[in-house]
Amino acid sequence: MTSTSKPEAVSIWFFVGVLLAFYGVVITGEGLYHLAYPPERPVVLAWLHADLWWGALLLLSGLFYCYHFAPRKAG
Amino acid sequence: MPGLPLIVAAAPPAERLFSLGVADLVIIAAYFAMVLAIGLYLKGQTQTGEDFFMAGREMTAWIAGLSFLSANLGSLELMGWAAASYQYGLLAVHWYWIGAIPAMLFLGVVMMPFYYISKTHSVPGYLQLRFGESSRALAAVSFAFMTVLMSGINMYSMALVMKVVLGWDINFSIWASSLTVAAYVALGGLRSAIFNEVLQFVLIWAGALLIPILGLYEAGGWAGLQARIAEQLGRTDFTHAWSTLGSFQDNPMGVHWTGIVFGLGWVISFGYWTTDFLVVQRVLAAKDLRAAKMAPIIGAAFKMMVPFIVIVPGLLGLALLPEKLVGEAEAVATGGHSYNEVLPLMLARYCGPGLLGLGITALIAGFMAGMAGNVSAFATVWTYDLYRAFIKPDADDAHYVAMGRWCTILGVMVSIGTAYLVMEFESIMDYVQALFSFFIAPLFGTVILGMLWKRATSAGGFWGLLTGTLSSIAMWAWVKLDPSALRYVALSPHAKDMAENLYRGLWSWIICVVVTVVVSLATRPKPDSELVGLVYGCTPIPSENDVALWRRPIFWAYAVAVVFVALNLYFW
Numbered sequence: 001m002t003s004t005s006k007p008e009a010v011s012i013w014f015f016v017g018v019l020l021a022f023y024g025v026v027i028t029g030e031g032l033y034h035l036a037y038p039p040e041r042p043v044v045l046a047w048l049h050a051d052l053w054w055g056a057l058l059l060l061s062g063l064f065y066c067y068h069f070a071p072r073k074a075g
Numbered sequence: 076m077p078g079l080p081l082i083v084a085a086a087p088p089a090e091r092l093f094s095l096g097v098a099d100l101v102i103i104a105a106y107f108a109m110v111l112a113i114g115l116y117l118k119g120q121t122q123t124g125e126d127f128f129m130a131g132r133e134m135t136a137w138i139a140g141l142s143f144l145s146a147n148l149g150s151l152e153l154m155g156w157a158a159a160s161y162q163y164g165l166l167a168v169h170w171y172w173i174g175a176i177p178a179m180l181f182l183g184v185v186m187m188p189f190y191y192i193s194k195t196h197s198v199p200g201y202l203q204l205r206f207g208e209s210s211r212a213l214a215a216v217s218f219a220f221m222t223v224l225m226s227g228i229n230m231y232s233m234a235l236v237m238k239v240v241l242g243w244d245i246n247f248s249i250w251a252s253s254l255t256v257a258a259y260v261a262l263g264g265l266r267s268a269i270f271n272e273v274l275q276f277v278l279i280w281a282g283a284l285l286i287p288i289l290g291l292y293e294a295g296g297w298a299g300l301q302a303r304i305a306e307q308l309g310r311t312d313f314t315h316a317w318s319t320l321g322s323f324q325d326n327p328m329g330v331h332w333t334g335i336v337f338g339l340g341w342v343i344s345f346g347y348w349t350t351d352f353l354v355v356q357r358v359l360a361a362k363d364l365r366a367a368k369m370a371p372i373i374g375a376a377f378k379m380m381v382p383f384i385v386i387v388p389g390l391l392g393l394a395l396l397p398e399k400l401v402g403e404a405e406a407v408a409t410g411g412h413s414y415n416e417v418l419p420l421m422l423a424r425y426c427g428p429g430l431l432g433l434g435i436t437a438l439i440a441g442f443m444a445g446m447a448g449n450v451s452a453f454a455t456v457w458t459y460d461l462y463r464a465f466i467k468p469d470a471d472d473a474h475y476v477a478m479g480r481w482c483t484i485l486g487v488m489v490s491i492g493t494a495y496l497v498m499e500f501e502s503i504m505d506y507v508q509a510l511f512s513f514f515i516a517p518l519f520g521t522v523i524l525g526m527l528w529k530r531a532t533s534a535g536g537f538w539g540l541l542t543g544t545l546s547s548i549a550m551w552a553w554v555k556l557d558p559s560a561l562r563y564v565a566l567s568p569h570a571k572d573m574a575e576n577l578y579r580g581l582w583s584w585i586i587c588v589v590v591t592v593v594v595s596l597a598t599r600p601k602p603d604s605e606l607v608g609l610v611y612g613c614t615p616i617p618s619e620n621d622v623a624l625w626r627r628p629i630f631w632a633y634a635v636a637v638v639f640v641a642l643n644l645y646f647w
Contacts, residue, residue: 012270030429
């Protein structure tokens with residue numbers, strides 16, 4: 001599912017993967033930090049640790065897209 | 076109305092809703108860096124006019140389809156419809172379902188072959204091929220004018236939201252976001268705008284999907300949400316889509332099912348999704364006819380799911396937020412929160428540092444992608460349909476690409492000027508919102524007759540479009556000068572603004588069609604040979620008989636239609 005037919009073109013999905021993976025690292029990192037140091041004013045349903053599993057999901061999705069749509073495979 | 080973002084946060088309360096941490100700022104900064112990097116990367120691939128204005132016509136069905144949807148999925152629209160669902164309940168879902176899905180499927184299955192086979196670069200360009208220069212000029216001027224104005228209004232509204240939600244300076248928000256958009260669109264043209272719209276689509280879902288997931292968990296699922304709302308309001312009609320539409324007085328929107336079905340579902344929706352060049356341009360960039368037909372169908376499939384991240388959060392706010400949200404004026408007077416803040420409030424309810432930054436990035440991305448859509452469409456219409464058609468017809472391709480780049484920057488600058496103008500005179504927003512709606516319904520009448528009725532003539536197309544537009548303006552002015560005229564225009568004195576828009580669109584479409592038909596029958600038609608590639612009955616449509624059933628666009632259109640009907644029945 002590359003975005004253009006030019007052999008050298010980088011797929012938009014690769015860019016999406018890079019950003020999602022980066023966001024996954026930052027958000028999971030925040031989640032781990034708050035696991036060790038719970039915030040003074042937690043959000044509603046904080047005990048579900050949404051930042052941990054949502055961050056991990058973003059990271060895994062990002063890595064999949066980075067691998068699957070890496071520039072060497074494009075075209 | 077599809078594609079028209081609600082104006083939010085007319086006046087900011089004293090305190091911002093929440094503050095951002097380092098992780099949030101890192102996430103926002105990474106987004107800005109990525110969109111600029113994409114623009115810089117794509118500059119090398121954008122050499123010709125076809126590259127800059129039509130993205131090389133190389134987009135896959137998925138890219139074109141997600142971009143087609145994203146161009147409409149602005150952050151103000153998300154916040155505005157979440158607010159509407161808090162205020163009106165599940166009725167707001169009609170703007171995503173019957174107000175979009177049938178039209179998107181119709182575009183893919185019926186209209187795309189003519190747009191695509193004619194190789195037009197724009198909707199005004201199609202009008203020129205079908206009806207001649209006068210119709211093109213009328214459509215192009217109105218579209219170009221309204222597009223930059225809407226872009227400026229959206230820019231101002233978003234800056235105001237950023238001030239209310241985050242405490243950011245309005246000038247900073249306007250200049251930082253608009254200069255970034257100007258840079259990446261001027262560098263990479265439509266291809267850059269489309270790539271960033273796909274990125275925005277993913278970010279919106281990544282940033283907003285947690286709210287309904289966690290909210291429904293807290294509320295006890297859909298049944299729990301319905302029970303809580305019924306308990307809070309003492310009525311059960313807020314979680315039904317159709318059962319209260321039998322009378323104008325029975326629902327909070329003051330609308331009748333005829334207005335929803337014929338005004339919204341037919342004229343306004345079909346007008347917006349099939350003739351507004353802002354969205355149609357994305358599909359014209361598809362790599363082949365099958366991709367062009369599939370793109371709106373893919374967009375429709377995802378459009379059906381958008382209420383999960385827009386309408387459901389609004390209903391969750393109604394059920395779960397401890398405070399009652401009020402109208403904008405009352406919020407300013409009392410220091411409380413308005414309906415328009417329901418989405419940010421729900422974001423702040425569940426999202427801590429990091430996730431909050433992702434949610435805010437989704438809002439910013441939505442705004443920037445919407446603005447990029449406006450300026451890229453403006454650049455194309457200005458360069459091809461006005462500059463090349465009427466000012467400088469003989470220049471080479473490089474000249475038009477340069478004009479497109481400068482025009483992009485000029486469009487952003489005019490938008491910024493409009494934003495500051497609106498800052499001084501906020502009432503302009505009401506007028507421009509109405510102005511935008513004047514052109515949509517009649518334009519649909521002109522285009523659909525042009526595509527499906529070969530007897531329609533150039534004079535019929537032009538006079539139908541002109542009288543349809545003028546009649547819409549006249550009806551709007553009539554109600555402004557004499558509010559009691561609402562009973563004639565909207566069929567009820569109880570009709571609200573939204574209902575008035577729907578019926579005004581319906582009347583102006585009917586007037587456009589009648590005038591087009593009458594004038595066409597009185598004037599000489601074009602010979603069939605001049606209508607090949609433009610009109611049904613004169614255009615050979617490539618057969619799909621040799622394609623597997625599951626690869627045919629019509630198969631997927633039926634699949635989406637079945638789900639659409641099922642959803643409406645379930646939430647009746």
